Amino acid sequence: MNSTQPATKPHVVIAGGGTAGWMTAAALARKLGPLVRITLVESSDIPTIGVGEATIPPLRVFHQLLGINEAEFMRATSATFKLGIEFADFGQLNQRYIHSFGQTGQSSWLAEFIHFWREGLDRGIATDYGSYCLELEAAKANKFYTSAQNAPLNYAYHLDAGAYATFLKHISVQAGVNHVVDTIEQVTLNDAGHIDALQLRQTGNLHGDLFVDCTGFRARLLGESLDVGYEDWSHWLFCDRALAVQTELTPPLKPYTIASAHSAGWRWEIPLKHRMGNGFVYSSQYLDETTAHDTFTALLRNTPLQDVRSLQFTTGRRLKAWHKNCVAIGLSSGFVEPMESTSIHLIVMGITRLMQLFPYSGDYQHLQDEYNAQTQIELERIRDFIVLHYHVTQRDDSAFWRACKDMVIPDSLSERIELFKEHGHAFQKANELFRVDSWSQVMLGQGLLPKNWHPAAKMMSDEQLAGALKKGQMEISQRVAQLPDHEAFVAQYCGQNR
Numbered sequence: 001m002n003s004t005q006p007a008t009k010p011h012v013v014i015a016g017g018g019t020a021g022w023m024t025a026a027a028l029a030r031k032l033g034p035l036v037r038i039t040l041v042e043s044s045d046i047p048t049i050g051v052g053e054a055t056i057p058p059l060r061v062f063h064q065l066l067g068i069n070e071a072e073f074m075r076a077t078s079a080t081f082k083l084g085i086e087f088a089d090f091g092q093l094n095q096r097y098i099h100s101f102g103q104t105g106q107s108s109w110l111a112e113f114i115h116f117w118r119e120g121l122d123r124g125i126a127t128d129y130g131s132y133c134l135e136l137e138a139a140k141a142n143k144f145y146t147s148a149q150n151a152p153l154n155y156a157y158h159l160d161a162g163a164y165a166t167f168l169k170h171i172s173v174q175a176g177v178n179h180v181v182d183t184i185e186q187v188t189l190n191d192a193g194h195i196d197a198l199q200l201r202q203t204g205n206l207h208g209d210l211f212v213d214c215t216g217f218r219a220r221l222l223g224e225s226l227d228v229g230y231e232d233w234s235h236w237l238f239c240d241r242a243l244a245v246q247t248e249l250t251p252p253l254k255p256y257t258i259a260s261a262h263s264a265g266w267r268w269e270i271p272l273k274h275r276m277g278n279g280f281v282y283s284s285q286y287l288d289e290t291t292a293h294d295t296f297t298a299l300l301r302n303t304p305l306q307d308v309r310s311l312q313f314t315t316g317r318r319l320k321a322w323h324k325n326c327v328a329i330g331l332s333s334g335f336v337e338p339m340e341s342t343s344i345h346l347i348v349m350g351i352t353r354l355m356q357l358f359p360y361s362g363d364y365q366h367l368q369d370e371y372n373a374q375t376q377i378e379l380e381r382i383r384d385f386i387v388l389h390y391h392v393t394q395r396d397d398s399a400f401w402r403a404c405k406d407m408v409i410p411d412s413l414s415e416r417i418e419l420f421k422e423h424g425h426a427f428q429k430a431n432e433l434f435r436v437d438s439w440s441q442v443m444l445g446q447g448l449l450p451k452n453w454h455p456a457a458k459m460m461s462d463e464q465l466a467g468a469l470k471k472g473q474m475e476i477s478q479r480v481a482q483l484p485d486h487e488a489f490v491a492q493y494c495g496q497n498r
Helices: 018-035 058-066 070-077 113-123 134-140 161-174 220-225 289-299 343-356 365-391 399-406 411-423 436-445 455-459 462-482 486-494
Strands: 011-015 037-042 080-082 084-088 096-100 156-158 178-181 184-189 195-200 204-207 210-213 230-232 241-247 257-262 265-271 276-282 309-312 316-318 326-328
Touching (some): 011 204, 018 037, 058 070, 058 343, 070 161, 080 486, 096 134, 096 436, 113 455, 113 462, 134 462, 161 178, 241 289, 276 289, 316 365, 365 411
Parallel strands (some): 011 037, 011 210
Antiparallel strands (some): 080 156, 084 096, 184 195, 241 309, 257 265, 265 276
């Protein structure tokens, strides 16, 4: 929005549909509807990526904000519940661990639970770290439960991304969003270098005040037209290719994503109600496309329902997510790999930030600076968490994993690893996505065991420490035993229209 324009009801033009475009449209229409005009333009010629089918718990807050009924959303998107991610062969071959969404154990004001667990492990009275986490144990047992009155578990969803975009499209159009199906031929800039209009093939110029770039990796507006550069992170995240295909469902219906490492990357399995989403992420530096395709298809556990799709990407971020009168949301603003299911979350955060810092009038440079600073910090912290999965490994069976283990990592990650390794501390910084439990579960799962821990735990007698650990473990076992089977609960909760 040009600061010289009068303070009138601004026209927001969203370029691109898909998950990012329709999430943006739905949120702006539902929450800022009376204050703005919204038009979304998408081309019927351009397919959406549509493989971001695993999510994390903050999406539930976004849905509550928009007033979305959970069971209705789940029916529309063939969704299932997700309690975490099982990682196989990352720390070393034939080793598995689950990064769950739950809290592990009971912490004190003086020290996190991991310090008491580490003392218990040293004395031989503690069991597996995950056995003190309700969500993790429920995931292992294929159990789940939630209700409007009682949600004992912290959870997210597996969903059909294409159906999710369609679901949000209906919400958006009903809320007053103007939907234009056309192709962007050219982006017209004014004398100040702001976007003036999108020149459409059939309907001519589409003028706007604020433009939201949801055009995917291409970044048609922010990258190509406004020439905002890209910071490449492929020297830390080597994978730059992905294959994806849907297959018939492999029972049982598990309440977690499976991520299994291979010699040059990793692959995913995401269980929906009616099918399985499968992907194969790899580095083209260490694996050629033909071998990747053959390896992937040989590993599929059920019959494919479509041809294998191939994607190329470069991990990193736009140097600015908001430049002049254009904000990039979704893949157009950056990409940090699908390993921890952060793509849809980053869309949510981009939309939330935009609504909070929306430029209604006046000079908005300070709003823009704050938006960009918050976006950069968030992406860099997520990047570090993803790099952790590759770098902290004992694998040396392939050139890819040796390179991951030997690479020079960001200082910000190196400091966190050393703090945990030497003293058992994993802090969650302000406005950081991944919590203490997430960092602890992954670092332990990858084989990083703290050498030292808080002396508060040493002050407990064997009887006190064993009693506290056993009590927490038994409470979790009892609660898991009372939970219904995940597949049965999904069928009862959202299996039929009600």
